[in-house]
Amino acid sequence: MRIALAGEFNSHEPRVAATPETVKKLVSLGAEVLVEPAAGKRSGILDADYEAAGAKMAACAATNADIILKVRRPSSDEIKSYKKGAIVVAIMEPHDNEAAIKHLADAGLVALAMDLIPRITRAQSMDVLSSQANLAGYRAVIDAAGEYGRALPMMMTAAGTVSAAKVFVMGVGVAGLQAIATARRLGAIVTATDVRPATKEQVESLGAKFLAVEDEEFKNAQTAGGYAKEMSKEYQAKQAALVAGHVKKQDIVITTALIPGRPAPRLVTKEMVASMRPGSVLVDLAVERGGNVEGAKSGEVVSVGEVKIVGHFNVSGRLAASASALYAKNLLTFLETVVIDKKEKTIAVNWDDEIIKGTALTRDGAVIHPNFQPRG
Numbered sequence: 364m365r366i367a368l369a370g371e372f373n374s375h376e377p378r379v380a381a382t383p384e385t386v387k388k389l390v391s392l393g394a395e396v397l398v399e400p401a402a403g404k405r406s407g408i409l410d411a412d413y414e415a416a417g418a419k420m421a422a423c424a425a426t427n428a429d430i431i432l433k434v435r436r437p438s439s440d441e442i443k444s445y446k447k448g449a450i451v452v453a454i455m456e457p458h459d460n461e462a463a464i465k466h467l468a469d470a471g472l473v474a475l476a477m478d479l480i481p482r483i484t485r486a487q488s489m490d491v492l493s494s495q496a497n498l499a500g501y502r503a504v505i506d507a508a509g510e511y512g513r514a515l516p517m518m519m520t521a522a523g524t525v526s527a528a529k530v531f532v533m534g535v536g537v538a539g540l541q542a543i544a545t546a547r548r549l550g551a552i553v554t555a556t557d558v559r560p561a562t563k564e565q566v567e568s569l570g571a572k573f574l575a576v577e578d579e580e581f582k583n584a585q586t587a588g589g590y591a592k593e594m595s596k597e598y599q600a601k602q603a604a605l606v607a608g609h610v611k612k613q614d615i616v617i618t619t620a621l622i623p624g625r626p627a628p629r630l631v632t633k634e635m636v637a638s639m640r641p642g643s644v645l646v647d648l649a650v651e652r653g654g655n656v657e658g659a660k661s662g663e664v665v666s667v668g669e670v671k672i673v674g675h676f677n678v679s680g681r682l683a684a685s686a687s688a689l690y691a692k693n694l695l696t697f698l699e700t701v702v703i704d705k706k707e708k709t710i711a712v713n714w715d716d717e718i719i720k721g722t723a724l725t726r727d728g729a730v731i732h733p734n735f736q737p738r739g
Contacts, residue, residue: 516550
């Protein structure tokens, strides 16, 4: 079997889908691994590192490959060189991208979406969204600290005392929890909020305080899969009133709220931004899905009065080396669990496995995932 590591053509994507460590493992599974030149350059991986791990460099690595590894979904131009029946493994972002998914089907490709890995125990080590969100939460705090003109921890000096910064994290998923932990390690006073009741204990276990309107709707605001439900307009209004009074007292606000398949919920209004003290910073990790903060701009750091709103693209990619290492391990575990027969050293996709059923978008010229059928 031939496995290709394809480079990323998106200028905002410095990550890569395999590292020398995972290439070495793929070679041991019987694969011939071909790597496009400079594929890992922006993640600090040299071509020589891949070659030392057993890979071969090839300008058209994906041509005639049986399995193609990428970070982001390949473009329509890229897939023109892929052979029919090839398995493409990447973050596919299928929500609102039905046309792009249909292009993969029309090309006769098998598209497996790493961002649709089921949230089940045996798939935790394959969970790309969690591994990347963890790094994004960490980086959000570092970015906030870089834009904030004061120190985060309390400092007692001979010249006087520096007060600890107040950090408010909105949305307590993987990214939010890491943001809380990082801000706490840096010495900030941290509060957090989320619509899911289970997160209260998690927040408090990290030494932060929890803030929410804890009514009946709040008690039932989590799906069986562990995701946040979209809350009613009435609840959103009550929560917004509580949060508004809290935000104006904060130095740093980090928002992380996302709902699969929907635009990011608006959590911070322009009035809330205007109420914050000069020098305050907001970091919007949901900016690429419309943003949690009114006034946030994707790919920019904007100033609204004396308040900064940080809206970087691809925040986990701002830690490209670490993000690539984790993503590559997610892919390796996925491949050797449900795609490759380790004993026979051949491709053997287990189509009946719930992980494959959850991730398979296209097969045999058709879109097969029930949630992403093309719209008429």
